[in-house]
Amino acid sequence: xxxxTIYEVARAAGVSPSTVSNLLNGRSxxxxxxxxxRVEAAISRLGxxxxxAAQQLRTGRIRTVGLVVPxxxxxxxxxxxxxxxxxxxxxxxxxxxCNSERDPDRERQYIEELFDDGIRGxxxxxxxxxxxHVLPLLSRxxxxxxxxxxxxAGDPPPLVNISVDNVVGAQLATQHLTALGHRRIxxxxxxxxxxxxxxxxxxxxxxxxxxxxxxxxxxxxxGASGSQYGDLDAADLGRRAGLELMxxxxxxxxxxxxxxxxxxxxxxxxxxxxFAVGVEVSVIGFDDIVLADLAAPPxxxxxxxxxxxAAAAFGELHSLIESSTPRxxxxxxxxxELVVRESTAAPx
Amino acid sequence: xxxxTIYEVARAAGVSPSTVSNLLNGRSxxxxxxxxxRVEAAISRLGxxxxxAAQQLRTGRIRTVGLVVPxxxxxxxxxxxxxxxxxxxxxxxxxxxCNSERDPDRERQYIEELFDDGIRGxxxxxxxxxxxHVLPLLSRxxxxxxxxxxxxAGDPPPLVNISVDNVVGAQLATQHLTALGHRRIxxxxxxxxxxxxxxxxxxxxxxxxxxxxxxxxxxxxxGASGSQYGDLDAADLGRRAGLELMxxxxxxxxxxxxxxxxxxxxxxxxxxxxFAVGVEVSVIGFDDIVLADLAAPPxxxxxxxxxxxAAAAFGELHSLIESSTPRxxxxxxxxxELVVRESTAAPx
DNA sequence: GTGAAAGCGCTAACAT
DNA sequence: ATGTTAGCGCTTTCAC
Numbered sequence: 001x002x003x004x005t006i007y008e009v010a011r012a013a014g015v016s017p018s019t020v021s022n023l024l025n026g027r028s029x030x031x032x033x034x035x036x037x038r039v040e041a042a043i044s045r046l047g048x049x050x051x052x053a054a055q056q057l058r059t060g061r062i063r064t065v066g067l068v069v070p071x072x073x074x075x076x077x078x079x080x081x082x083x084x085x086x087x088x089x090x091x092x093x094x095x096x097x098c099n100s101e102r103d104p105d106r107e108r109q110y111i112e113e114l115f116d117d118g119i120r121g122x123x124x125x126x127x128x129x130x131x132x133h134v135l136p137l138l139s140r141x142x143x144x145x146x147x148x149x150x151x152x153a154g155d156p157p158p159l160v161n162i163s164v165d166n167v168v169g170a171q172l173a174t175q176h177l178t179a180l181g182h183r184r185i186x187x188x189x190x191x192x193x194x195x196x197x198x199x200x201x202x203x204x205x206x207x208x209x210x211x212x213x214x215x216x217x218x219x220x221x222x223g224a225s226g227s228q229y230g231d232l233d234a235a236d237l238g239r240r241a242g243l244e245l246m247x248x249x250x251x252x253x254x255x256x257x258x259x260x261x262x263x264x265x266x267x268x269x270x271x272x273x274x275f276a277v278g279v280e281v282s283v284i285g286f287d288d289i290v291l292a293d294l295a296a297p298p299x300x301x302x303x304x305x306x307x308x309x310a311a312a313a314f315g316e317l318h319s320l321i322e323s324s325t326p327r328x329x330x331x332x333x334x335x336x337e338l339v340v341r342e343s344t345a346a347p348x
Numbered sequence: 349x350x351x352x353t354i355y356e357v358a359r360a361a362g363v364s365p366s367t368v369s370n371l372l373n374g375r376s377x378x379x380x381x382x383x384x385x386r387v388e389a390a391i392s393r394l395g396x397x398x399x400x401a402a403q404q405l406r407t408g409r410i411r412t413v414g415l416v417v418p419x420x421x422x423x424x425x426x427x428x429x430x431x432x433x434x435x436x437x438x439x440x441x442x443x444x445x446c447n448s449e450r451d452p453d454r455e456r457q458y459i460e461e462l463f464d465d466g467i468r469g470x471x472x473x474x475x476x477x478x479x480x481h482v483l484p485l486l487s488r489x490x491x492x493x494x495x496x497x498x499x500x501a502g503d504p505p506p507l508v509n510i511s512v513d514n515v516v517g518a519q520l521a522t523q524h525l526t527a528l529g530h531r532r533i534x535x536x537x538x539x540x541x542x543x544x545x546x547x548x549x550x551x552x553x554x555x556x557x558x559x560x561x562x563x564x565x566x567x568x569x570x571g572a573s574g575s576q577y578g579d580l581d582a583a584d585l586g587r588r589a590g591l592e593l594m595x596x597x598x599x600x601x602x603x604x605x606x607x608x609x610x611x612x613x614x615x616x617x618x619x620x621x622x623f624a625v626g627v628e629v630s631v632i633g634f635d636d637i638v639l640a641d642l643a644a645p646p647x648x649x650x651x652x653x654x655x656x657x658a659a660a661a662f663g664e665l666h667s668l669i670e671s672s673t674p675r676x677x678x679x680x681x682x683x684x685e686l687v688v689r690e691s692t693a694a695p696x
Numbered sequence: 697g698t699g700a701a702a703g704c705g706c707t708a709a710c711a712t
Numbered sequence: 713a714t715g716t717t718a719g720c721g722c723t724t725t726c727a728c
Contacts, residue, residue: 005705016715021707031713052465053404054705057720062401064444064465071430073638078426082419085447094461096412097445099433113442117400117412140351235642264642271644290421294583294612296619296644353721364699369723379697402721405704 004048013042024050056118064094065317066114066122070102074234074261075289076306077125080147083310084123091318100126102194108133115142121321123147123313129195131155143320147313149195151331159329160316164304166196169336170203173256173284173302176338178211180346182254182282186219188241188266189258190234197258200286204256219252221245238262242269246281253281253347260285260292260301263343267295282344286336298341309334352396361390372398404466412442413665414462414470418450422582422609423637424654425473428495431658432471439666448474450542456481463490469669471495471661476542479503491668495661497543499679507677508664510657514544517650517684518551521604521632524648524686526559528694530602530630534567536589536614537606538582545606548634552604567600569593586610590617594629601629601695608633608640608649611691615643630692634684646689657682 006024010017015035022030023039031039042048056062067084069077085095096119098110104126111122111134121143124134129152138144138156151161177185187204189197201220208218221241238257242265245252255270257263263285267277275281278297285292288303312332320327354372358365363383370378371387379387390396404410415432417425433443444467446458452474459470459482469491472482479494486492486504499509525533535552537545549568556566569589586605590613593600603618605611611633615625623629626645633640636651660680668675 003705006707007705017706018708018716019714022714025707035713049460049464051405051705053401053410054720055707056401057399057405057704057722058706058708060720067445072420072433073423073427073430075421075423075426078423078429079421081426081445082421082447085420085445094465095445097415097429097433097443099430112397116397117442235638239642264639267644268642290583291612291639294587294616296615351721354723355721365722366699366701366724367697370698373723383697399721402704403723405706405720406722406724408704 003051004046005051006048009039009042009046009048012046013039015039060118062118062120063092064096064117064119065314065321066096066098066111066119067125068098068100068107068110068122069125071099072097073099075291076259076261076287079289079306080125080310083307084314087311087314091314093314093318102126102128104128104133111137111142115140121145121317123317129193131159143317145313145317145320147309150199150333151329152195155329157329158326160320161329161331162309162313162316163196163331163333164309164336165333166199167203167206169286169302169304170200170256171207172336172338173286174204174207175211176300176340176344177254177256177282177284178207178213180254180282180344182252182347183213183217184219184250184252184254184347185213185217186221186241186245186252186255187258188221188238188245188255188262190223190237190262192222200258219245234259234261235265235268238265238267239269239272240265242266243272244269246270246273246275251275251281254344255281255283257283257285260287260289260299263299263301264291264295267299267343278343278345280348282347284344288339292339293341295343297343300341300344301339303337303339305334305337351399352394353399354396357387357390357394357396360394361387363387408466410466410468411440412444412465412467413662413669414444414446414459414467415473416446416448416455416458416470417473419447420445421447423639424607424609424635427637427654428473428658431655432662435659435662439662441662441666450474450476452476452481459485459490463488469493469665471665473497479507491665493661493665493668495657498547498681499677500543503677505677506674508668509677509679510661510664511544511679511681512652512657512684513681514547515551515554517634517652518548518604519555520684520686521634521650522552522555523559524688524692525602525604525630525632526555526561528602528630528692530600530695531561531565532567532598532600532602532695533561533565534569534589534593534600534603535606536569536586536593536603536610538571538585538610540570548606567593582607582609583613583616586613586615587617587620588613590614591620592617594618594621594623599623599629602692603629603631605631605633608635608637608647611647611649612639612643615647615691626691626693628696630695632692636687640687641689643691645691648689648692649687651685651687653682653685 100107125147145160285301292299448455473495493508633649640647
């Protein structure tokens with residue numbers, strides 16, 4: 001029930017604890033090969049494994065990082081978490097998972113608790129405009145990589161932001177629609193209060209203006225005002241939007257959904273209203289989750305490369321943790337890619 | 349950069365460290381109200397937060413549990429992880445996330461590392477028939493709840509297993525199909541080597557036999573033998589199965605897929621072969637993931653109540669950790685529920 | 697009611 | 713080349 005300590009190993013090998021510790025910490029050059037072998041033999045014979053709590057208490061280091069996502073129940077975040085965990089594992093790091101439900105209080109509380117746990121590196125997936133709620137921890141030595149969010153003017157200087165280029169992505173999507181000949185276009189989203197959603201909306205607006213569409217031709221469906229939609233409700237919300245939009249006297253011929261889950265909901269809503277997606281109404285999403293290709297019809301969308309982004313996120317965090325010298329903040333914008341499938345076509 | 353210690357609080361409050369510790373550990377009854385107030389004031393004034401590593405080293409306790417899932421990128425496991433994290437949080441526990449990719453070596457290695465971290469409670473989502481690879485840790489005091497897997501004869505005695513009742517679920521699904529009048533039925537799965545898949549197959553077989561179907565009427569598509577399918581490939585696999593099955597001279601009129609992701613893949617494969625799902629071929633899944641209801645047509649499936657199962661998993665683990673007295677092992681089988689949607693209909 | 701002190705397991709000066 | 717030792721921050725007996 002109790003673990004083997006370094007002292008027992010030392011005694012079994014006939015050396016001092018420091019020699020064992022030296023070996024364990026890559027300083028085996030300091031001892032005779034024979035000594036080294038004796039210690040190694042003792043370690044494996046006794047099945048010794050270092051106590052991480054003791055190591056952490058002593059050195060202050062811990063090979064665990066925190067990951068705060070809105071909800072892993074959302075396949076997008078699940079996939080991101082999966083890639084991030086893989087990247088962390090490759091460097092011998094573990095990942096502590098936290099679901100914020102996009103609640104700033106919960107975000108802050110979680111990060112504080114991670115800090116209490118001794119964790120000094122966190123990937124925060126938050127699209128909240130302000131990061132003030134985690135500022136105190138930053139000055140206490142927390143390395144933070146913000147994901148899915150571009151740098152804001154009010155951000156603390158040392159912050160690293162990683163995000164897809166939302167503006168370009170939304171423009172790509174919108175241009176695809178206008179190039180197909182669509183003029184009655186709807187934009188569907190929950191609250192636009194998050195940074196990336198605002199950016200996607202901005203990209204949509206510039207592209208729509210560039211195509212010369214009038215305000216009367218463009219509809220913005222941005223959720224029941226005041227209500228709070230979680231990530232899980234994205235599909236429900238899309239469904240409601242799809243139904244409402246397509247039930248109007250002059251329904252849009254194309255719908256740009258803020259993300260794929262919402263787009264899949266729009267599918268259902270449009271069907272509820274009696275419209276065939278990809279034929280009578282075009283739908284485009286954002287993210288390219290696994291299910292986009294499986295949907296009927298396969299969803300045209302804007303792909304974020306999650307493997308690349310997760311690798312970048314952990315890489316930045318890792319170098320932030322390892323190098324003690326403070327670096328200036330930086331913003332990494334990954335270019336998205338339009339993936340044309342069968343949910344978009346020219347209007348009839 | 350450095351944290352406030354209990355000594356600084358003690359000095360600021362004019363008391364000894366033990367008094368501060370007593371207060372922190374719910375023994376405030378031992379001191380005068382005035383003392384207590386002074387200490388509390390000092391704590392909040394200094395912003396003191398206990399060092400968890402030191403607490404853990406001293407007490408051996410840690411409020412973190414491990415979660416090993418095949419892959420959080422799979423929405424089913426993502427949703428489970430989400431519910432489990434919520435249940436853990438409600439008791440003040442954190443969750444360390446590990447993706448095993450269904451690799452026994454990786455499972456074992458992860459659990460050993462969790463043990464090194466001081467973690468003494470793990471929810472292991474593994475359908476591997478044998479748990480021998482984690483047996484040594486069990487005798488060293490690890491509390492283990494195995495999820496998605498029923499008790500096997502060779503299991504170590506103290507083990508707690510939680511699973512949906514796969515046999516009943518598969519029978520429910522199959523009976524639904526035969527009651528509709530289907531006789532040419534296919535069963536689609538990757539390798540049948542996991543416990544729960546074997547059970548679902550068993551349920552399918554008994555139901556099929558009870559309905560009086562002949563071997564000639566039943567097709568079993570169980571993946572390319574020898575090949576290893578990960579969770580992410582479930583949809584791809586279903587797609588291949590759907591295409592192959594529906595391209596045969598006498599295609600089945602109904603397909604039972606081992607899980608919803610596979611069923612969604614079957615949708616795509618059947619469409620590739622030119623068949624309309626829900627009309628020309630019925631498809632039924634297992635799990636009831638969020639997307640089941642969103643698919644076109646909405647997927648008829650067997651629902652596992654993930655909220656209930658996650659709550660049960662953490663509850664069992666929690667009581668296993670808290671109570672030092674060993675309990676006998678137990679197996680908890682949660683009854684699934686048939687959810688009839690539009691992907692199944694009478695054969696034409 | 698409060699405090700002194702030992703020690704959890706480990707690391708890294710600093711001796712030798 | 714190897715050993716001695718002083719803590720890291722906390723909890724908890726045991727004294728007072």
